[in-house]
Amino acid sequence: MQPAAGPPGEEFDRLYETTYHRLFRTLAAMLGDFAAAEDCVQDAFLKAFRAWPSWRRDVPAEAWLHRIAINTAISYRRKQALREVGRLVLRLGPPVGDDPADQALRGDLMRELRRLPGRQAAALVLRHLHGYTNREIAAALGEPESTVATRLMTAKRTLRARLAVPAAPISDTSALRRVPPVE
Amino acid sequence: MSTDSDGGRGLDELLESELRRRLGGLDGPSPGVGGAAYRTVTTARGKKMPILSSLATAASSKAAVGLATAALVVGGGSVAAAAATNSTNPAVWGRTVTAAVASCKSKLGDGQHGIGQCVSAAARKKGEEERAAHAASEAREDAGTPTPRTGGSASHPTPPAHPGGRPTGVPVGPPATLPPAAGGGGHPSPPVVPPTPHNP
Numbered sequence: 267m268q269p270a271a272g273p274p275g276e277e278f279d280r281l282y283e284t285t286y287h288r289l290f291r292t293l294a295a296m297l298g299d300f301a302a303a304e305d306c307v308q309d310a311f312l313k314a315f316r317a318w319p320s321w322r323r324d325v326p327a328e329a330w331l332h333r334i335a336i337n338t339a340i341s342y343r344r345k346q347a348l349r350e351v352g353r354l355v356l357r358l359g360p361p362v363g364d365d366p367a368d369q370a371l372r373g374d375l376m377r378e379l380r381r382l383p384g385r386q387a388a389a390l391v392l393r394h395l396h397g398y399t400n401r402e403i404a405a406a407l408g409e410p411e412s413t414v415a416t417r418l419m420t421a422k423r424t425l426r427a428r429l430a431v432p433a434a435p436i437s438d439t440s441a442l443r444r445v446p447p448v449e
Numbered sequence: 450m451s452t453d454s455d456g457g458r459g460l461d462e463l464l465e466s467e468l469r470r471r472l473g474g475l476d477g478p479s480p481g482v483g484g485a486a487y488r489t490v491t492t493a494r495g496k497k498m499p500i501l502s503s504l505a506t507a508a509s510s511k512a513a514v515g516l517a518t519a520a521l522v523v524g525g526g527s528v529a530a531a532a533a534t535n536s537t538n539p540a541v542w543g544r545t546v547t548a549a550v551a552s553c554k555s556k557l558g559d560g561q562h563g564i565g566q567c568v569s570a571a572a573r574k575k576g577e578e579e580r581a582a583h584a585a586s587e588a589r590e591d592a593g594t595p596t597p598r599t600g601g602s603a604s605h606p607t608p609p610a611h612p613g614g615r616p617t618g619v620p621v622g623p624p625a626t627l628p629p630a631a632g633g634g635g636h637p638s639p640p641v642v643p644p645t646p647h648n649p
Binding site for chain 2: 376
């Protein structure tokens with residue numbers, strides 16, 4: 267096992283500069299909210315700064331940072347869900363309309379991605395946006411590779427089911443005409 | 450939104466294209482390193498901490514300085530000592546405050562008086578060091594790294610065991626006299642009925 271890092275200094279500053287945007291994109295996809303993503307990323311770097319002496323160098327720094335950031339985002343989602351329940355209970359109604367700046371985060375796929383459990387969404391984003399391997403995702407989530415593989419498979423199955431195009435109505439026979447006659 | 454007949458590859462391509470299209474160019478509103486939140490954390494060079502616990506706020510107020518000074522004069526003052534040292538263990542107050550008094554007295558020049566502010570500052574510094582150690586421990590737990598439970602080291606001191614019960618010097622029960630009730634429209638206070646003595 268590699269020795270722990272010394273006190274944070276310029277190395278941490280460089281890490282911030284090189285990884286900030288990737289962490290932000292991950293959390294923006296998970297949370298669907300730029301402001302929340304920014305808050306969580308800053309919070310994650312603060313936690314990482316304090317925990318820096320305990321970081322073992324056998325885990326890639328960006329994966330380690332992602333782990334902290336993803337945990338922070340999952341906590342945020344949990345609290346947000348409780349807040350939404352509270353609003354409904356108090357009959358305050360649905361939240362005010364989305365920030366137009368969050369336009370990029372709309373769309374069917376992004377919406378369904380946010381509906382997934384936090385770690386499934388994170389695994390998909392790490393794989394398909396950042397190109398992480400299963401091993402790197404495992405390091406980022408703090409889980410075995412086999413668990414990562416299961417999460418990816420479950421997440422994709424859910425997305426396929428939710429994003430599938432509905433069956434054509436009976437009155438539309440255009441698809442039937444394309445079927446060649448049986449000889 | 451459709452998926453290809455082979456399902457898997459189609460969804461993978463859809464995920465990659467959509468995520469990259471929507472997020473690939475996002476840079477976020479990040480300030481530079483100088484504006485990052487972690488930059489305000491205390492370093493060994495003594496920069497300010499952004500986290501102001503109620504104890505730190507109380508310790509930095511003039512009232513807390515006065516309390517700490519008065520506590521030293523009286524020789525007790527567990528509440529002020531607890532606030533200044535962030536510990537309810539009287540053994541900790543004794544060591545911290547005793548050491549601070551000795552140190553501050555030695556710095557007094559001829560004809561100089563008053564060690565209250567000096568002692569309060571020393572006790573506050575000790576409290577901040579303890580809080581930083583606890584905060585680092587909590588941050589390690591968030592990062593998924595278990596907090597070491599073996600005996601303390603120089604950089605991670607093991608906190609002293611907390612005694613049970615109330616610290617000495619803190620009054621127990623309600624005050625002897627209650628302030629008068631507010632004017633006419635309020636509810637009258639019920640008469641105080643002494644407890645019936647219990648005869649076995």
